[in-house]
Amino acid sequence: MPKAAGDAKLLIQSLSKAYAATPTNLKIIDLYVVFAVATAVVQVVYMGVVGSFPFNSFLSGVLSCIGTAVLAVCLRIQVNKDNKEFKDLAPERAFADFVLCNLVLHLVIMNFLG
Amino acid sequence: MAAPRLPVLFLLLALLVVACRGEASGEGPRGRKVLVLVDDLAVRSSHSAFFGSLQARGLDLEFRLADDPKLSLHRYGQYLYDGLVLFAPSTPRFGGSVDQNAVLEFIDAGHDMILAADSSASDLIRGIATECGVDFDEDPEAMVIDHINYASTEVEGDHTLIAGDDLIESDVILGSKKIDAPVLFRGIGHAANPSNSLVLKVLSASPSAYSANPKTKLASPPSLTGSAISLVSVMQARNNARVLISGSLDLFSNRFLKSSVKKAGSKLSHEKAGNEQFVTETSKWVFHERGHLKAVNVKHHKIGETNEPSMYRINDDLEYSVEIYEWSGTSWKPYVADDVQVQFYMMSPYVLKNMSTDKKGVYSSSFKVPDVYGVFQFKVEYQKLGYTGLSLAKQIPVRPYRHNEYERFITSAYPYYAASFSTMGAFFIFSIAYLYHK
Structure with a gap:
């Protein structure tokens, strides 16, 4: 048991050391994703407590968070230097795509919210 | 001179007879x-x-x-x-x-x-x-x-x-x-x-x-x-x-x-x-000198209003009233009973309620329109031993809520509104942070 705990500790240490080497722009995206997912989880818990009455509001609230998170993950895939698949895609272009998608997402969310 | 006068006289006489008959039958049921x-x-x-x-x-x-x-x-x-x-x-x-x-x-x-x-x-x-x-x-x-x-x-x-x-x-x-x-x-x-x-x-x-x-x-x-x-x-x-x-x-x-x-x-x-x-x-x-009922003055309106609407909305509170009289042989007397029922009917009765009477002939009942829209009828089907049957039906449509009749902001949805707007705010802050970090 102490051995397993020690292994886990080692694993986390190596993970955080490796993550420290991640570029800052990717870290910002990660923070943003964590925020969106946390907000979504809070809303689901809230729905479980008060019931699903304004179901459209619940859906738009949760989907805005999930959608944001998905779009942010897509951006992260495209701007990651280590990812060879998108090496031809300029990071400016990727960010512009991300902004456009977000605008469309929030337009839909606003319409569905009330 | 006398010849053309005779038909006119007959016509007047006929009119008089018709008028008298109309008066007599207008009073009693028979x-x-x-x-x-x-x-x-x-x-x-x-x-x-x-x-x-x-x-x-x-x-x-x-x-x-x-x-x-x-x-x-x-x-x-x-x-x-x-x-x-x-x-x-x-x-x-x-x-x-x-x-x-x-x-x-x-x-x-x-x-x-x-x-x-x-x-x-x-x-x-x-x-x-x-x-x-x-x-x-x-x-x-x-x-x-x-x-x-x-x-x-x-x-x-x-x-x-x-x-x-x-x-x-x-x-x-x-x-x-x-x-x-x-x-x-x-x-x-x-x-x-x-x-x-x-x-x-x-x-x-x-x-x-x-x-x-x-x-x-x-x-x-x-x-x-x-x-x-x-x-x-x-x-x-x-x-x-x-x-x-x-x-x-x-x-x-x-x-x-x-x-x-x-x-x-x-x-x-x-x-x-x-x-x-x-x-x-x-x-x-x-010979209908007893036990003949007539219903007049069927009225219905929303509670708190007096005029009759052409249509109700689901979940409206309404009041229905009808006057029922019984022919006593000489005059129409208020009919008093406690078993007159009104139905709010569309294929089957959605509401079936006893009506209360003020002992002066007016029967009334108030109820809530069911949460179903369609073309309803107010129905009174009254069959009682020895009395003539009453069968009243009045059609009335019931509509759903209009688009703008729902609540604009619902208190229990405030967290969802907050989440949506905070996500938008987060997107804005994220964009600035992403573009200007170094």
């Missing part, structure tokens, strides 16, 4: 003109007390022989009479244009009839009775015999003079005053057709009665026995036409109306038979 068919004009004097009581109540009687060749119930598509008294049991065929179908059409047109038969009843009279849901004993010689509940007379007799006291319990048919003395009856029995739910036995025979030929010995068991035998029945058709059928013409006669009665085996002797009260009260019922 007209007052009654045709009395007898097979012998002697009936007119032998039953004068009954006819006198009808005339005293304002009925206009016209006596005709049943085989009068000029007999007609209608002329130019208009019925000449509002009621019919058939005191012609033995007549085989009516005169003029009247036959069984004419009499039945007269009833189908919503008119009333009193029919009395006796042991000489013809097939014509039996046929009319059968069509009204009453089957007389088929044996032409049969009479109702009761060896226990007969009226005692000086001579022993054959016990066909029956002292009947098994009356229907209905204040509206028999009047509010109880008939104490037995009702004398001598005649034939009948049975109400079980498939006809409109016939009511008003005067039933006692369990010891049976229907047979009193002059011969009983060879086979009688077909009609006990309280299944009805002596007097009434029928109220679905169009509110009322028919009274009696197996005894003597029941209405002066002799029975005035005679004293003593039931066999009973010490109590009554000065007067119950016949007079019985025939007076039942004839009042038959």
Whole structure:
């Protein structure tokens, strides 16, 4: 048991050391994703407590968070230097795509919210 | 000069007649003109007390022989009479244009009839009775015999003079005053057709009665026995036409109306038979002097408003009211009962509620429109024993909420609003941070 705990500790240490080497722009995206997912989880818990009455509001609230998170993950895939698949895609272009998608997402969310 | 004036005079006279008739029929539920068919004009004097009581109540009687060749119930598509008294049991065929179908059409047109038969009843009279849901004993010689509940007379007799006291319990048919003395009856029995739910036995025979030929010995068991035998029945058709059928013409006669009665085996002797009260009260019922309801002033509105909307919205609170009056013979009196119900109906009743009355004739009830939209009806279907049926229906559409009738902001949805806007804010901050970090 102490051995397993020690292994886990080692694993986390190596993970955080490796993550420290991640570029800052990717870290910002990660923070943003964590925020969106946390907000979504809070809303689901809230729905479980008060019931699903304004179901459209619940859906738009949760989907805005999930959608944001998905779009942010897509951006992260495209701007990651280590990812060879998108090496031809300029990071400016990727960010512009991300902004456009977000605008469309929030337009839909606003319409569905009330 | 005189020639052109004559038609004008006739026209004025005709107008006057029409105006008078209109006034008379506008007051009560039924007209007052009654045709009395007898097979012998002697009936007119032998039953004068009954006819006198009808005339005293304002009925206009016209006596005709049943085989009068000029007999007609209608002329130019208009019925000449509002009621019919058939005191012609033995007549085989009516005169003029009247036959069984004419009499039945007269009833189908919503008119009333009193029919009395006796042991000489013809097939014509039996046929009319059968069509009204009453089957007389088929044996032409049969009479109702009761060896226990007969009226005692000086001579022993054959016990066909029956002292009947098994009356229907209905204040509206028999009047509010109880008939104490037995009702004398001598005649034939009948049975109400079980498939006809409109016939009511008003005067039933006692369990010891049976229907047979009193002059011969009983060879086979009688077909009609006990309280299944009805002596007097009434029928109220679905169009509110009322028919009274009696197996005894003597029941209405002066002799029975005035005679004293003593039931066999009973010490109590009554000065007067119950016949007079019985025939007076039942004839009042038959000629719609009692138990005729009318409903007027159907109103409905939203609670807190007074004018009638053309449409309701789901979950509206509304109030429905109707005024119900009963004809008392002289005027319309408020009808008081606690069992009038209103339905809010679309294929099936969504709301079924008792209405409360203010004892002045106004019935009202308030309820919530169900959470279902469509074309509804306010319905009052009131069928009560002895009363004319009321059937009201008023159509009303119910719409769902309009788009802008929902709540704009819902308190319990505030976290979702907050989440959506915070995500948008986060997107803005993220964009700045992402673009300007270093």
